[in-house]
Amino acid sequence: MTGAPCLDIFNLSATLANGSRVLRSVSLAVAPGEVRALVGESGAGKSMIGKAVLGVLPPSVHIVEGRITLEGADLTGMPPKQRRAQIGAKTALIPQDPLTALNPSRRIGPQMTDRLVKILGWDAARADTRIRHLLDEVQIREPERVIRAYPHELSGGMRQRVLIAAAFAAEPRLIVADEPTTALDVTVQKQILRLIAALQREHGTAILFVTHDLGVVAKISQKVSVLYAGKIVEEADTHALFAAPKHAYTRALMAATPKYTDPLASLKPVDEAVLAGLSAEIAEADGTWRAHG
Amino acid sequence: MADALFSVRGLKVALPDMTRKPLFGAAPKVEILKGIDLDLPRNSVTGIVGESGSGKSTLGRTLVRLIEPTEGTVSFNGRDIAHFGETELKPLRKDLQMIFQDPMSSLNPRRTIGAIIAAPLRHNGVTGNLAKRVAEALTRVGLPQSFASRFRHELSGGQRQRVGIARALALNPAFVVADEIVSGLDVSTQAQILTLLEKLAAEMGLTVAFISHDLSVVRRLCKQVIVMRNGMIVESGPTDALFAAPKEQYTRELIAAIPLPEVDPNWLNMTA
Numbered sequence: 201m202t203g204a205p206c207l208d209i210f211n212l213s214a215t216l217a218n219g220s221r222v223l224r225s226v227s228l229a230v231a232p233g234e235v236r237a238l239v240g241e242s243g244a245g246k247s248m249i250g251k252a253v254l255g256v257l258p259p260s261v262h263i264v265e266g267r268i269t270l271e272g273a274d275l276t277g278m279p280p281k282q283r284r285a286q287i288g289a290k291t292a293l294i295p296q297d298p299l300t301a302l303n304p305s306r307r308i309g310p311q312m313t314d315r316l317v318k319i320l321g322w323d324a325a326r327a328d329t330r331i332r333h334l335l336d337e338v339q340i341r342e343p344e345r346v347i348r349a350y351p352h353e354l355s356g357g358m359r360q361r362v363l364i365a366a367a368f369a370a371e372p373r374l375i376v377a378d379e380p381t382t383a384l385d386v387t388v389q390k391q392i393l394r395l396i397a398a399l400q401r402e403h404g405t406a407i408l409f410v411t412h413d414l415g416v417v418a419k420i421s422q423k424v425s426v427l428y429a430g431k432i433v434e435e436a437d438t439h440a441l442f443a444a445p446k447h448a449y450t451r452a453l454m455a456a457t458p459k460y461t462d463p464l465a466s467l468k469p470v471d472e473a474v475l476a477g478l479s480a481e482i483a484e485a486d487g488t489w490r491a492h493g
Numbered sequence: 494m495a496d497a498l499f500s501v502r503g504l505k506v507a508l509p510d511m512t513r514k515p516l517f518g519a520a521p522k523v524e525i526l527k528g529i530d531l532d533l534p535r536n537s538v539t540g541i542v543g544e545s546g547s548g549k550s551t552l553g554r555t556l557v558r559l560i561e562p563t564e565g566t567v568s569f570n571g572r573d574i575a576h577f578g579e580t581e582l583k584p585l586r587k588d589l590q591m592i593f594q595d596p597m598s599s600l601n602p603r604r605t606i607g608a609i610i611a612a613p614l615r616h617n618g619v620t621g622n623l624a625k626r627v628a629e630a631l632t633r634v635g636l637p638q639s640f641a642s643r644f645r646h647e648l649s650g651g652q653r654q655r656v657g658i659a660r661a662l663a664l665n666p667a668f669v670v671a672d673e674i675v676s677g678l679d680v681s682t683q684a685q686i687l688t689l690l691e692k693l694a695a696e697m698g699l700t701v702a703f704i705s706h707d708l709s710v711v712r713r714l715c716k717q718v719i720v721m722r723n724g725m726i727v728e729s730g731p732t733d734a735l736f737a738a739p740k741e742q743y744t745r746e747l748i749a750a751i752p753l754p755e756v757d758p759n760w761l762n763m764t765a
Contacts (some may be wrong), residue, residue: 241679242650356545383698383708385544393752394761412679415752419760442756456684457754458709460736467713469688470681 201471206406207253212266213489214430222261223249224431224485230374230423233404235397237368237417237438239453240427246410248430250376253408255287266400271373288319292367294396296379300358302351309347312366320370334365337402338395357388361395368399375400378410390424393420414457418442426450429482448474497532498668499556504529504565504575506548506555522563525551527724529565534667538626538694538701540715540732542708542747548724549704553565553670556702557589558582587617590661594673596653600645606631607641610660617664630659634689638651651682655689662693669694687714708751712736720744 207230214223216396223245240246251257253268255275255441268275275283295301303311309331310373316327335343338361351359360380367375397420400407403444409421417424417438425443426434426449434447445451454472459466507522514520518688519700525548533539533556543549554560556567558574562677563582567575574585590613593599600609610630619626628638634655645653654674675683691714694701705711711718712732719729720743728741749763 203551241681304569386708387544387746390750390752390761397761413752414680414754418754418756419752439756452679454754456680458680458683458707458713458749459753460709460712460748461753463713466709467684467687469685 203232205269206232206234206271207408208267208269209249209253210267210269212249212252212263212268214248214257214261214263216260217262219490221486222430223252224429224482225266225489226427226430227266227433228425228432230408231408232373232406233400234423235400235407235409235421236423236425237409237411237421238425238427239411239414239417239462241412241453243429244427244432245413246427247378248426250293250410252376253287254293254376255283255292285298288315289370290373292370292372292375294360294363294367294375294377294380297383298356298363299351301363302359304351304388305416306350307347308349308351308354308362312362312369315366316370330364330369334369335362337368337399338362338365340365356384357392360384360388360392363393364395364399368403368405371403372405374406374408376408376410379412380409381416382412389416396420414453426453428478431482431485433481443487449478495613496535498535499531499533500566501529501531501556502566502568504552504555504567505563506551506560507563508551508560512663525724526562527600528750529724529726531719531726531729533700534717535678535700536698537716538691538699538703538714540711540718541702541704541721542706542711542718542722544706544747546723547721549721550672551724552721553591553672553702553704557591557668557670558585559591587613588663588667590664590666590669592654592657592661592669592671595677596650596657597645600653600656602645605641606643606648606656609645609656610641610663613660613664619664623703626663629664629704633662633693635658646688649682650678651685654678654682656687658686658690662697662699665697666699668700668702670702670704673706675710676706686697690714708736708748709753720747 209226209228212223212226213221215221226249238246238249255285264278270286273286275286312331313327316322316330332343335346340346340361381392384392411417421438424436425432428449434450445454450466452474455468456470457466496508504526505524505526506526509520510523511520529552541549541552551560553686555562562575562675565575566573610627614626615621627641630639631640634653636652675686678686687710703715715732718732718735720727724741730746739748
């Protein structure tokens with residue numbers, strides 16, 4: 201990596217009110233214009249990291265240690281108002297479920313321009329031109345119809361295109377994509393991944409791509425962090441990770457992932473020994489952390 | 494096919510389209526299945542794949558007669574059950590079981606796991622030691638017998654789906670529809686559930702219709718595959734042959750769209 205990272209998370213730990221740790225000394229960086237995948241199973245805390253970056257953690261989760269730095273500015277040490285301004289100006293989210301992310305009772309157009317006008321202070325005409333341009337970039341052929349449509353009038357793929365366009369509209373430096381294709385059919389998923397990759401390259405945006413699907417990781421990212429129980433167990437170049445996974449859990453995840461080209465070697469249940477090893481690793485990390493803190 | 498458990502010919506299903514229902518009067522019908530012919534061979538797992546809206550779940554529900562078809566024949570063990578009424582279906586119900594996609598919504602939150610598994614036994618006139626049958630069903634799916642007294646919310650996602658399987662198999666059915674039974678699960682749990690289903694299907698001589706959107710999973714589990722789109726069958730055949738040489742463009746696109754866990758810089762640029 202050359203120069204300063206766009207997003208730098210250092211030694212981030214978070215706990216619930218009862219003191220149990222949900223993030224365990226997480227460190228990861230996303231270079232400008234790079235796609236870093238954050239992969240893990242449900243409950244691993246991958247969405248939690250995305251939420252921490254965007255400053256939208258649920259009130260029950262407290263950051264107890266560590267730093268989140270966005271383009272050199274330490275978000276964790278900032279007054280809330282200033283932090284929100286930084287995050288609003290420099291980041292955007294592509295959510296998992298486009299139907300819940302869109303307001304069902306408002307037309308698409310105003311929902312897309314809202315952020316540009318109300319948060320970034322653009323004038324309405326400029327915002328309107330901008331979203332038309334973006335809708336064109338996400339290959340929506342009838343922008344007029346889509347701008348006037350209500351969310352339920354669009355297909356799942358179209359709704360996700362709209363949200364991708366909205367995310368890129370204000371030229372954010374960093375996008376958090378939280379399982380953006382999980383709710384979609386495979387053929388639509390492929391179109392959406394292609395679109396995200398193309399826009400990402402063209403706009404030079406850094407993406408923290410949260411997913412549970414190693415297949416998606418392999419296709420979209422340059423770097424990967426593998427998360428288990430709020431702890432990063434392996435981090436590598438995507439190429440290196442798939443060529444030679446180092447951690448037993450990464451290998452187990454790969455063996456469990458179905459592969460139509462190699463049916464007999466895939467869909468292997470995760471070995472008990474691997475899970476026992478992980479528990480020991482987590483317990484040890486928590487022990488050191490408590491002794492240290 | 495001589496040894497087919499199910500033989501379906503010219504199957505059409507139309508369901509009311511509630512989004513277009515007028516304030517008064519019946520909702521207009523929309524045709525979901527538009528003429529399906531298929532044979533499900535005995536003692537084997539057949540994959541039914543397709544994208545959302547292809548009609549795969551409607552087909553599964555019609556086979557176990559949760560839905561009555563508008564046209565065509567559904568012959569089960571040589572008898573056409575397409576238009577059987579509830580009384581005629583009752584004796585067949587124990588052989589036509591279903592495992593649902595989301596155990597969180599298909600398991601009653603107020604009843605114990607034991608009561609949930611015992612319910613189909615009771616409904617089908619099984620008397621005697623139900624607790625013993627429940628314990629057997631739990632053991633079969635790899636859950637401790639003590640789970641009989643637990644509730645849905647006390648179980649993990651994988652354990653809940655095991656209960657769904659235990660309930661469907663408690664009556665030793667001839668046929669089971671498994672409708673997207675792993676789509677809400679993590680890969681490691683998914684592998685366990687599929688391995689379990691594979692093992693039980695072989696041990697119990699089940700005929701399974703395995704409905705899925707995931708061709709990789711189907712490749713591993715199913716002997717033959719039916720590819721559906723827009724209420725019609727696009728292509729069907731033995732799994733090996735279909736993956737080795739898909740005949741239809743749509744099947745090729747479906748297969749090519751699966752992101753394999755392998756780095757391939759060209760994948761995003763390929764169209765099919």
